[in-house]
Amino acid sequence: MTRASLTIPTEPIGSIPRPAELLAAMADRAAGRIGDDELAAAQDQAVRDTVRRLEEIGSPVVTDGEQAKPSFATYPLAGADGLAPDGAVIPFADGHQRQLPRLTAGPLRYAVHADRYLRAALRHATVPVKQAVIAPSALSLLYPQDGIDGYPREAFLDDLTAEAEADIRGCLEAGAHVVQLDFTEARLSLKLDPSGGLLEQFIALNNRVLERFSAAEQARIGVHTCPGGDQDSTHSLDVDYAALLPALMQLKAGAFYVQLAGEPDPDKVLGVLADHLPGNARVFVGVTDPIDPRVETPEQVRDRILAAARHLPVDRLGTCDDCGFSPFADDTSTSRDTAFAKIRARVEGTALAAGELGY
Template structure:
C-alpha cells in the first residue's frame, strides 16, 4: 500500500527544532553584529543539514524546517500586500502539565488592498527544491482562515474594506495567485496550516469566534468555503493537505475537544487531498469522527507527540492505527507526529536527538503497517 503522492505513509508536519548555531546567528543579526547576507548563509547551511537528516531517516517529504521564519504563520501573513503589524498585541494563554504560559502574539492591520507582489517564501522554496535528493520538497503556509482568525473584522481599515466580503474576495484572490506562483516554481506538495479548524471544536474557542463577529456554530463552514476559493484552479500536479492542531508553543497547547463539531464539513467539503490531525493525547478525543471520511481522502494520524521527548512504543502506535482503521479503511491512513517540533523559533522541550528518533519511529512503524 505504498503511496506515490503526498501525503505519504510516513510524513511530518513541517517545523523542526532550530539548531543552536542558527539561533546564535539570528541573535547576532538582531543586534547588528552580522548582516543579512551572513544570516542567509547560516540559514542555508542549517537547511542543507536538516534536509539531509529528513532523507537519512527515510522520510519521503522534506521541509526547510521553517528555519527562515520566526513563527509558522505571521511571516507569511506579513508578506501579503496590504497587511502589516498592528498596534498592540494579542495575549494567548497556553497550557501544559506544569501550568500556564502567556504568549504575546503579534497583531496585524489590514490597511491596503491585499495582494501578492512577490511570491511569498518563493526563494526559500526554491532553495529547498534545489537541495533535496530523494524527498519531495514540501512547503507549509498558513491558510487564509488564519488571517481572519488572527485579525478579525477589527483589523480592517474601513477606508480600504467597507465590508468583510470584499476583504475575503481579495484575500482568496491573493492566495490563488500565490498557489499558482508556487506551482510555477515546481511545488508539488503544499500544506495549509489551520489551527482554527481544530480550535473550533472547543466551546471556549467558539465563544472567541463570536467575539470577532463570526457565527460560532458555522465559522468552520465559512472557513472551508474560503479555503476552497483560495485553492480553485490549483496546479494539477500539486497535492494539498491541511494541518490542524490545538496550539503548539514551547510544548504547550491552547484548545481541546474532539473533531466531531467540524468533521462532517471538514472531510466532505474541504477540497484537499489529506488531513494532518493530532491524536497524541486525550485532548483530541477519539477516532469516531473518521467514520465521516469519504473515499479518496487521506488522514495522517498525528500519534507521535512533539511536545515531549519520551519515545512512543511501536506496539502502542500500531494498536492505535488499528483502532483508527475501524472507522476508515487503513489504506486511507498515514502516520506522522501530531504537530511541528518548533512552531515558533522557540521550539518545544525536547532535544535534537529525540526529534530525530521520533521521525525515525514514524518511518519504521509505517513500513511495518503499510509495507
C-alpha cells in the same frame, strides 16, 4: 492497485527545532551584529542539515523544517507595511500567549511567498519535498473588528483570497510534492465561538481559495489540524474533535493531517473520521506527539497505526507527526535531536505496521 503494491505513506508536518547556530545568527541579526547575507547563510546551512537528517532517517518526504520562517503563521508578513503589533491574542493552556499583528491599512499583500522556502529545500533534497503554507483563515484574523477606513472587509477578503491562491500555486508550480495548509485555528475557533459560526466562516474562506484549483491540483493540497503545539502546550485540546471534523472534511483537499497521538480518546476520533471521510481523500493520522518529551518507540507507533486501520481503509491511510516541532523560533522546549528521534520512530513504526497489514 494490487494489495502488494500498496504502502502507507508517511510525512512530516513542517517545522523542526532550529539548530543553536541558527538561533545565534538570528539573535545577532536582530542586534545588528551581522547582516542579511550572514543570516541567509546560516538559514541555508540549517535547511541543508535538516533535509540531510530527514533523508538519513529514511523519510520518504521531507520539508525545509521551516528554518528560515519567522514562524509558520507570520512568514507572509515579514517586512510588510501597514501592520501594528496589537492583533488577535491566542492563549495557551499553560498561560503563555501568542499575538498576531493587526492590519492598519490596505491593500493586503504578502511580502514573502512560501515557494521561496520550497526552492531552497529542493536544492538540497533527493526525495520529494512538501511545503507548508498558512491557511487564509488564519490571516483573516489580521483584519480588525472595527474595520479599516477605505478598505472594507470584503475587499480585504478578495485580496487575501488572491494572495493565498498565489502562495499555494507558486509552490505547486515550483514542484512541491504536496502543499499543506496549516489550519490550527480551526479547533481554536470552536473555543472562541462554540456556536460554530466562526468555523463556518473559516471553512468557507479556505474553500473559496481551494475552489480556484483543479481536481488534479486539489489532490496535491492537504490540510493540517491540531490543537496548537507551542512550548509544550496547546490552545484547544479541550475542544471535542467531534464538533470539528465533520466541518473540516468539507474542505476541497486531497489529504487531511490530523493530530491524534495526543488525544485522550483516539478511537472516538477515528470513528468520526471514518464516518466523514471524503470520497478520494487520504487521512494522515498523527502517531508521534511533539510536545511529549518521551520519544515513542517504533512499536508504539505501529500499534497506533494498527488501531487506525481498524477504522479507516488502509489505502486511504497515512501517518504524520501530530504537529510541527517548535513552530516559533523562540520555542526551545523540544531539542532538535528529540524531534529527529521521534520522526525516526514514525518512519520505522509505519514500516512495521505496513508489514503487519501485509503491504
